[in-house]
Amino acid sequence: MRELTYSYDVVVVGAGPAGSMASYYASKNGAKTLLVEKSQEIGEPVRCAEAVPRLENFGIATDSSFVRNYIKGGYLIAPNGKRIVVKGGTDGYIVERKIFDKYLAIRSARVGTNIAVKSRVIGLDHNGEGYDVIIKHLDEEYVVKAKVVIAADGVESSVAEMAGLKTKKNPKEICSCAEYEMVNAKLLDKNMMEFYFGDVSPKGYVWLFPKGDTVNVGLGVIDSKKKAIDYLNEFLENPILEGRLDKATPVEFKCGGAPVGGPIKKTVKDNLMVVGDAAGHISPLTGGGIYLSMDCGSIAGEVAAECVKKNEFSEECLMKYENRWKEKHYKNLMKDLKYKNILQKLNEDELNAIADAIDGDLEDIDLKKIAVKIIKKSPSLLKYFKDLI
Amino acid sequence: MYYFQKVQSDTMKVNHEKCGYCGACVGVCRNMAIELVENTIIIDDEKCKNCKLCAIVCPLNVLEE
Numbered sequence: 001m002r003e004l005t006y007s008y009d010v011v012v013v014g015a016g017p018a019g020s021m022a023s024y025y026a027s028k029n030g031a032k033t034l035l036v037e038k039s040q041e042i043g044e045p046v047r048c049a050e051a052v053p054r055l056e057n058f059g060i061a062t063d064s065s066f067v068r069n070y071i072k073g074g075y076l077i078a079p080n081g082k083r084i085v086v087k088g089g090t091d092g093y094i095v096e097r098k099i100f101d102k103y104l105a106i107r108s109a110r111v112g113t114n115i116a117v118k119s120r121v122i123g124l125d126h127n128g129e130g131y132d133v134i135i136k137h138l139d140e141e142y143v144v145k146a147k148v149v150i151a152a153d154g155v156e157s158s159v160a161e162m163a164g165l166k167t168k169k170n171p172k173e174i175c176s177c178a179e180y181e182m183v184n185a186k187l188l189d190k191n192m193m194e195f196y197f198g199d200v201s202p203k204g205y206v207w208l209f210p211k212g213d214t215v216n217v218g219l220g221v222i223d224s225k226k227k228a229i230d231y232l233n234e235f236l237e238n239p240i241l242e243g244r245l246d247k248a249t250p251v252e253f254k255c256g257g258a259p260v261g262g263p264i265k266k267t268v269k270d271n272l273m274v275v276g277d278a279a280g281h282i283s284p285l286t287g288g289g290i291y292l293s294m295d296c297g298s299i300a301g302e303v304a305a306e307c308v309k310k311n312e313f314s315e316e317c318l319m320k321y322e323n324r325w326k327e328k329h330y331k332n333l334m335k336d337l338k339y340k341n342i343l344q345k346l347n348e349d350e351l352n353a354i355a356d357a358i359d360g361d362l363e364d365i366d367l368k369k370i371a372v373k374i375i376k377k378s379p380s381l382l383k384y385f386k387d388l389i
Numbered sequence: 390m391y392y393f394q395k396v397q398s399d400t401m402k403v404n405h406e407k408c409g410y411c412g413a414c415v416g417v418c419r420n421m422a423i424e425l426v427e428n429t430i431i432i433d434d435e436k437c438k439n440c441k442l443c444a445i446v447c448p449l450n451v452l453e454e
Contacts, residue, residue, distance in 0.1 A: 038427075045410055045411065045428070154412065154416075155412055155413060156425060158415065168419050171417045171442045171446045172445075174413055174416060174417060174445075174446040176446050176447065227449060227450045228449070229449050254411075255409035255411045256413060257413025257414075257417075257446050257448070
């Protein structure tokens with residue numbers, strides 16, 4: 001593949017949303033950039049519930065080729081069936097990820113990024129000035145020179161680990177997920193997400209994300225007795241659904257691991273940055289990571305291009321990336337991590353008590369305000385929420 | 390000296406018929422023994438220390454000793 005015979009300023013590994021945004025901004029700001037994707041198809045396999053935030057914030061048009069549905073809010077459903085409506089602050093889209101990811105890669109290629117598909121990074125050697133990136137494509141090995149490597153290789157997190165950073169995750173920090181994309185489901189509202197909590201999905205939740213003609217029905221569990229797929233098959237028959245999935249049938253199966261343990265400690269070193277799932281850029285509470293990956297990827301691409309202009313690729317120079325993403329997202333990530341840790345400890349009775357303490361709809365998910373309400377009604381829950389208020 | 394016989398293998402094995410090739414197992418393998426190549430999980434027996442962390446995160450119960 002001729003793309004692998006050149007030398008680059010920036011080599012981005014992984015053509016998910018983080019990698020495509022990073023390569024877009026690196027190329028747009030003048031860096032000679034290669035985006036490496038190990039699969040033969042960008043966007044495959046899908047391992048996601050496919051909810052994305054408002055894309056207008058990224059200057060990306062909500063293209064009908066990938067947008068499947070608009071989402072105006074969601075229902076949080078307690079084990080006793082009590083539904084709490086959340087509107088505002090949660091709107092966004094359900095997309096066809098395999099088309100969305102390819103769209104972002106095309107967008108990056110249009111500003112000059114070279115893309116190597118079916119190309120797998122098998123080694124990284126520091127050569128004093130940057131990295132020799134060893135890439136295997138169709139059984140042939142290539143050595144590609146890069147001044148900066150951006151590791152955006154997802155939950156697998158192997159590339160930065162090869163360079164000596166600690167990116168591999170603790171199994172208790174991985175939410176193990178399984179999902180059917182189904183047809184013929186009856187939804188509460190075709191523009192509202194549904195979330196179910198409790199023993200149906202230990203330490204995680206079940207989601208129903210309406211996707212136009214279909215709905216993504218999935219769940220995530222952490223360190224559970226049974227496997228995610230077993231909980232999912234059981235849930236389809238759960239009485240809480242009142243038979244709404246009885247006639248539903250799948251057209252796709254998806255599974256995956258969401259790294260929900262919070263961001264990794266160190267996301268830069270000389271000539272290298274880590275972004276997206278590999279860096280833990282994913283909400284520990286919701287498991288949503290597209291927005292964070294795209295935003296942190298954008299920052300990484302911009303900083304990489306700045307460093308190319310300065311011809312300075314030390315950890316100190318690249319640290320601007322870590323400082324920028326931390327300034328914008330670290331506080332929220334750590335807050336979500338705290339909330340997740342509380343949620344994981346609650347049993348079904350406590351979840352029901354919380355749901356019963358909330359009257360009416362929620363305008364947004366401000367857990368601090370909600371916690372105050374809950375404790376007024378159920379003081380016994382104070383032990384979980386005392387750190388929040 | 391029959392007690393030297395192995396009754397179980399000392400590395401993890403993948404049930405390829407069951408695998409959904411999501412790569413969650415790859416993300417927890419500190420020995421870098423697992424790789425996802427296209428739609429196949431490959432375990433390097435030389436690197437696998439049989440810690441079984443990969444089996445914990447598998448959504449489908451694909452990894453066994």
